[in-house]
Amino acid sequence: MRPGLAVKLAVLLAAIGILASGLTGFFAYTANRSMLVEAAQRNLLTSTQLLNRRFAAALTDIGDDSRLLASLPIAPRLAAAGSGKERQREENMLAQAFAAMMKIHPAYLQIRLIGAGQNGLERVRVDSSASRPIRVEGEQLQEKGHFPYVFETLRLGPGRTYQSRISINRENGTHSAQDKPILRVATPVYEARGPALGVLVITVDLASLLTTLKADLPKNYGLYLANKWGDFLIHPNPALTFGFDKGRRFFMQDSFRATRPLFDKGARSTVLNGLDEPQQAAGLVLAFEREPFSSSDPHHFVVLGLSQPLTGVLDGAESLGRSIVRMVLAFSALAIVLAVVFARAITHPLNMLAHAATRFSSERAMEALPLKRMDEIGILARCFDRMRNQIQSHMAELLEHQQEMAYLAHHDQLSGLPNRTLFFRQLEESLHSASRRQSLLAVLFVDLDCFKQVNDEFGHAMGDQVLHTVARRLQHTVRAQDLVARLGGDEFIILLGDVSDDKDLPAIANKILDSLREPMMLGGRSLSIGGSIGISVFPRDGCTAEELVQHADQAMYEVKTSGRNATRLYSPPEQRTGLPG
Amino acid sequence: MRQTKRKNLLRCGLLVSFFFAMRPVLGLETLRVLAWPGYADPDVVARFEQRYQAKVEVTYVDSDEVLWSRLHSPQDQRFDVVAANTVEIARYVAAGLLAPLDLAALPNTRRQSPRFQALATIPGLVHDGRIYAVPYTYSTMGLIYDRRQFRTPPQSMNVLWNPRYRHKVLAFNSAAHNFSFTALGLGIAHPFRLDREQMKHVTRRLVALRRNILTYYTLPEEATELFMEHKVALLFANYGTQQLAQLRQAGADVGYVLPREGALAWLDCWAMTRTAPRPALATAWINYMLDPGVGALLSRRQGLANTQSHPSAQESSATIVWLAPVEDIAQRESLWRRIVSGDRPERF
Numbered sequence: 001m002r003p004g005l006a007v008k009l010a011v012l013l014a015a016i017g018i019l020a021s022g023l024t025g026f027f028a029y030t031a032n033r034s035m036l037v038e039a040a041q042r043n044l045l046t047s048t049q050l051l052n053r054r055f056a057a058a059l060t061d062i063g064d065d066s067r068l069l070a071s072l073p074i075a076p077r078l079a080a081a082g083s084g085k086e087r088q089r090e091e092n093m094l095a096q097a098f099a100a101m102m103k104i105h106p107a108y109l110q111i112r113l114i115g116a117g118q119n120g121l122e123r124v125r126v127d128s129s130a131s132r133p134i135r136v137e138g139e140q141l142q143e144k145g146h147f148p149y150v151f152e153t154l155r156l157g158p159g160r161t162y163q164s165r166i167s168i169n170r171e172n173g174t175h176s177a178q179d180k181p182i183l184r185v186a187t188p189v190y191e192a193r194g195p196a197l198g199v200l201v202i203t204v205d206l207a208s209l210l211t212t213l214k215a216d217l218p219k220n221y222g223l224y225l226a227n228k229w230g231d232f233l234i235h236p237n238p239a240l241t242f243g244f245d246k247g248r249r250f251f252m253q254d255s256f257r258a259t260r261p262l263f264d265k266g267a268r269s270t271v272l273n274g275l276d277e278p279q280q281a282a283g284l285v286l287a288f289e290r291e292p293f294s295s296s297d298p299h300h301f302v303v304l305g306l307s308q309p310l311t312g313v314l315d316g317a318e319s320l321g322r323s324i325v326r327m328v329l330a331f332s333a334l335a336i337v338l339a340v341v342f343a344r345a346i347t348h349p350l351n352m353l354a355h356a357a358t359r360f361s362s363e364r365a366m367e368a369l370p371l372k373r374m375d376e377i378g379i380l381a382r383c384f385d386r387m388r389n390q391i392q393s394h395m396a397e398l399l400e401h402q403q404e405m406a407y408l409a410h411h412d413q414l415s416g417l418p419n420r421t422l423f424f425r426q427l428e429e430s431l432h433s434a435s436r437r438q439s440l441l442a443v444l445f446v447d448l449d450c451f452k453q454v455n456d457e458f459g460h461a462m463g464d465q466v467l468h469t470v471a472r473r474l475q476h477t478v479r480a481q482d483l484v485a486r487l488g489g490d491e492f493i494i495l496l497g498d499v500s501d502d503k504d505l506p507a508i509a510n511k512i513l514d515s516l517r518e519p520m521m522l523g524g525r526s527l528s529i530g531g532s533i534g535i536s537v538f539p540r541d542g543c544t545a546e547e548l549v550q551h552a553d554q555a556m557y558e559v560k561t562s563g564r565n566a567t568r569l570y571s572p573p574e575q576r577t578g579l580p581g
Numbered sequence: 582m583r584q585t586k587r588k589n590l591l592r593c594g595l596l597v598s599f600f601f602a603m604r605p606v607l608g609l610e611t612l613r614v615l616a617w618p619g620y621a622d623p624d625v626v627a628r629f630e631q632r633y634q635a636k637v638e639v640t641y642v643d644s645d646e647v648l649w650s651r652l653h654s655p656q657d658q659r660f661d662v663v664a665a666n667t668v669e670i671a672r673y674v675a676a677g678l679l680a681p682l683d684l685a686a687l688p689n690t691r692r693q694s695p696r697f698q699a700l701a702t703i704p705g706l707v708h709d710g711r712i713y714a715v716p717y718t719y720s721t722m723g724l725i726y727d728r729r730q731f732r733t734p735p736q737s738m739n740v741l742w743n744p745r746y747r748h749k750v751l752a753f754n755s756a757a758h759n760f761s762f763t764a765l766g767l768g769i770a771h772p773f774r775l776d777r778e779q780m781k782h783v784t785r786r787l788v789a790l791r792r793n794i795l796t797y798y799t800l801p802e803e804a805t806e807l808f809m810e811h812k813v814a815l816l817f818a819n820y821g822t823q824q825l826a827q828l829r830q831a832g833a834d835v836g837y838v839l840p841r842e843g844a845l846a847w848l849d850c851w852a853m854t855r856t857a858p859r860p861a862l863a864t865a866w867i868n869y870m871l872d873p874g875v876g877a878l879l880s881r882r883q884g885l886a887n888t889q890s891h892p893s894a895q896e897s898s899a900t901i902v903w904l905a906p907v908e909d910i911a912q913r914e915s916l917w918r919r920i921v922s923g924d925r926p927e928r929f
Binding site: 019119120121122139142143144145146148151170171172173174229244248 | 643644645647748790791795796799800802851918919921922923924925927928
């Protein structure tokens with residue numbers, strides 16, 4: 001069975017309701033997620049900026065330390081070449097100052113005073129070895145003039161500081177600083193006048209510097225640092241850092257395309273997240289900021305970035321998501337109930353109409369209709385009611401016409417008797433039942449004698465009256481179950497059913513003739529009319545209506561030819577030859 | 582009736598799938614290429630694919646170490662052809678990774694300049710009379726000089742030590758090449774095979790060079806920056822003519838010379854692996870790579886010299902010393918670290 005309108009409507013309405021609440025829930029959920037992510041991005045960018053400021057401040061502090069040491073009065077003297085006991089004492093003093101500084105700052109892996117002369121020979125050098133300061137002297141001192149932190153710093157004016165690029169320290173024999181990511185902060189050493197005599201260099205352990213910087217950041221934050229070409233210096237995956245040192249470079253702008261403008265367009269900061277850019281930042285929220293790195297080189301910068309797992313950011317969204325799902329489910333259930341109720345309310349009067357229409361068309365029954373409603377259904381009901389009434393009256397008229405037509409088709413208008421058609425139909429039906437019951441049946445062919453003369457003498461109107469009277473008389477003479485019909489002109493035919501004995505037939509026929517012969521008063525004149533009657537009997541004289549009528553006609557004809565006004569049973573020709581005419 | 586129909590269908594299906602399965606073998610053979618970025622650009626590869634109705638899969642490497650490990654990939658990811666320098670080729674031959682080549686199947690080798698047709702003169706390519714690789718591209722390590730600071734182009738390697746250019750020289754931070762070119766400058770016959778005495782001599786000479794230079798560089802960009810910033814007069818061009826182009830782009834008025842003592846050069850060659858399943862296709866690829874058109878594209882796009890074009894007069898007359906394996910790279914590296922760190926000559 002196909003679903004009805006009520007089901008369809010209910011499904012449609014419920015679907016609309018569920019869809020509406022589902023979509024609203026979905027958009028609320030996604031909007032909330034992106035809001036959370038945006039807020040996290042903002043916070044992360046603020047943290048990144050803060051970290052950058054602290055990084056810059058830490059570098060400034062290191063610069064201050066280097067300036068402080070460089071400004072010691074013995075520094076310029078020791079920067080120049082020399083020897084002797086006094087120098088030895090002063091070198092020890094400076095070395096002690098270096099060691100004291102390193103004790104305060106565990107991130108300082110090396111503090112050196114390097115002379116401008118003798119190819120940048122180290123003059124006083126203290127390294128850190130297993131967190132303890134260790135003095136490097138004599139033969140161990142190396143020439144450093146070819147390193148940028150020496151030749152670049154020597155070009156700076158008094159009080160300025162140089163910041164090296166962040167790199168892996170490949171200088172041999174540097175104890176704790178060896179093969180570690182470091183940066184160097186240096187200050188030129190000047191006397192009151194004259195050229196720079198040397199440089200004071202502090203080597204800083206990048207890892208411990210950043211550890212202190214990010215100490216109060218949550219544990220699951222990732223830290224990124226790239227130099228101005230984009231080479232990673234710090235990355236949660238250490239294998240990707242200092243690629244240039246291993247002959248295979250890994251660039252920040254390749255890992256995070258969004259950072260490209262920081263390197264080539266001078267953009268200051270950028271944020272990205274795994275929701276919008278799952279390719280670049282799968283499962284992460286990231287913020288990057290570009291920070292000028294060196295006071296001596298305005299073009300030098302680093303890019304610092306922080307990452308935060310997206311899951312932590314979206315925790316809030318998940319609980320909201322769950323309550324949204326519950327809400328959507330509840331609203332969907334409500335939508336289903338409402339849809340069913342509403343669909344039924346709409347379809348009930350329609351069903352009434354449909355039922356009324358069905359009953360009307362099948363049984364002409366006038367069922368109750370929702371006529372009082374003021375809506376479209378009410379209009380429809382009223383229209384239908386009107387239509388139903390019209391149909392009803394049209395049908396009644398039609399039926400009447402039909403009956404009239406049927407009567408006209410089967411009756412002779414003049415006498416009101418059944419006509420030939422009706423007679424033959426009745427005869428055939430009677431033949432059926434008679435043959436079933438094996439009873440007798442007789443057909444009497446009646447022809448008025450000298451009817452033509454009546455017509456000629458008294459006119460057709462009179463003739464018609466005669467025919468009318470004959471019809472009445474014939475009807476009155478036979479039994480109610482017998483049938484009298486007019487075949488046309490002055491010919492009548494009578495069907496006698498259930499004839500018990502064919503010997504009675506001449507008597508019946510004579511009785512008919514007698515009734516015909518009675519004078520009739522027409523137009524003030526008495527008129528007597530006779531008739532000739534031929535009789536055929538079923539089954540003896542024929543089995544079909546045609547045969548019976550034809551044989552009755554033949555018998556009647558024989559009466560006519562032998563003097564009229566008599567009756568005669570049909571006899572087949574072979575019998576007739578033996579009988580007197 | 583129905584049963585047979587179904588059987589026929591099944592047969593049809595099997596035929597179709599068989600056809601598709603056979604396609605790569607019948608029509609499109611796959612060639613797996615291991616090369617350096619820029620050696621097999623997509624358009625160059627496409628032309629080969631069209632010409633030989635083959636499919637080419639190029640895998641790029643960015644270091645000799647990666648190349649070595651790729652060549653030892655599992656069976657199903659074996660490569661057919663590989664581009665590597667002469668030192669690496671020698672190593673692969675020793676490890677039995679390469680198959681000998683038939684020069685007759687490489688007609689394009691006859692269009693190469695005579696220097697590259699004389700395969701026996703290039704170390705590492707010929708073993709036991711059989712040829713294992715053919716040259717593809719190379720880069721010399723000459724000297725780049727500032728034309729405004731040199732009236733005539735420098736002739737000798739030893740100009741790097743000239744105190745006249747003190748702190749105006751840039752050297753490359755590398756263990757192997759620096760020992761070799763210093764040895765060349767000292768007139769040592771076998772710069773890649775230094776004995777103890779020679780090594781000591783060369784080391785001291787490198788300390789002397791350190792005292793004469795401004796600094797060492799690692800990346801070409803770094804060298805360009807230093808060159809411009811510090812008015813450098815002379816630099817040892819580890820990256821060859823590629824570096825020259827970069828400097829000129831930065832606005833430097835520079836020239837490039839190959840010193841008369843000889844210039845080191847790396848030479849990348851194409852070789853076929855021993856496991857290549859379709860040697861004919863692999864050979865066709867190598868021959869195609871030696872096509873002058875492909876060579877010209879390489880030079881135009883990468884700034885690398887190809888082996889077909891006629892070199893400049895200066896270059897063709899110069900001695901080019903192809904890189905060869907050194908006697909003890911670990912020793913050179915440890916010495917080099919000490920030199921760079923600033924150890925004084927007395928300590929060597």
